[in-house]
Amino acid sequence: MKIIIFGGTGRVGRVILDRALNDNHIVTIFVGNVSKLTVRKENLRIFQGDVFNSQSVRDAIRGQDAIISALGPDNSGSVNDTLAVATRNIVNGARDAEVDKIVSIANSGILQLSPRELRLDSPNYPQYLKKSSREFLDAFEILKTSELDWVVVCPPFMSFSEGNQSYRVSADFLPENGEKISVQDVAEFAFKQLFTSEYSQKRVGIAY
Numbered sequence: 041m042k043i044i045i046f047g048g049t050g051r052v053g054r055v056i057l058d059r060a061l062n063d064n065h066i067v068t069i070f071v072g073n074v075s076k077l078t079v080r081k082e083n084l085r086i087f088q089g090d091v092f093n094s095q096s097v098r099d100a101i102r103g104q105d106a107i108i109s110a111l112g113p114d115n116s117g118s119v120n121d122t123l124a125v126a127t128r129n130i131v132n133g134a135r136d137a138e139v140d141k142i143v144s145i146a147n148s149g150i151l152q153l154s155p156r157e158l159r160l161d162s163p164n165y166p167q168y169l170k171k172s173s174r175e176f177l178d179a180f181e182i183l184k185t186s187e188l189d190w191v192v193v194c195p196p197f198m199s200f201s202e203g204n205q206s207y208r209v210s211a212d213f214l215p216e217n218g219e220k221i222s223v224q225d226v227a228e229f230a231f232k233q234l235f236t237s238e239y240s241q242k243r244v245g246i247a248y
């Protein structure tokens with residue numbers, strides 16, 4: 041499979057990148073700064089570009105079979121739409137290239153707390169996570185209105201402990217009493233979604 045990864049130098053994206061390369065897929069990593077990329081393999085392709093440039097994103101997606109977006113919000117200032125702009129460019133690029141499968145990483149704030157309330161709208165939701173969760177929500181809304189075969193993986197707190205694959209998953213909700221998950225298990229679950237439509241057009245909560 042030909043896979044393109046956006047955000048492949050981040051916490052989850054880096055693990056997904058290694059997983060895909062080790063399975064001998066042809067992997068393209070979209071990066072703005074090549075110096076952040078430490079891995080070099082024969083089946084790795086590097087596309088240097090700007091995720092906010094729609095033409096650059098289109099060019100990178102052309103010829104791919106599937107897309108991973110492990111992009112996160114811009115926490116450097118007060119700008120709130122950077123993730124949404126990037127996601128819109130990815131969705132439009134996928135449409136143009138006729139690439140149907142997108143697996144995206146968000147956080148558990150965009151999951152339902154109840155049928156009518158999101159977790160991020162709860163008074164008990166951590167204030168320091170609300171800005172990033174709102175940005176993930178905006179990106180999710182762009183995916184939601186597309187006709188693509190997307191899935192959004194929504195973890196709570198992610199640790200760097202060893203993955204054990206004993207996690208629980210739930211469509212649109214966080215598994216009951218789920219509080220944490222390892223980066224490795226989030227990456228493993230997200231990678232597996234490339235090869236199934238079990239959670240097509242769903243948010244998926246994942247936790248131990």
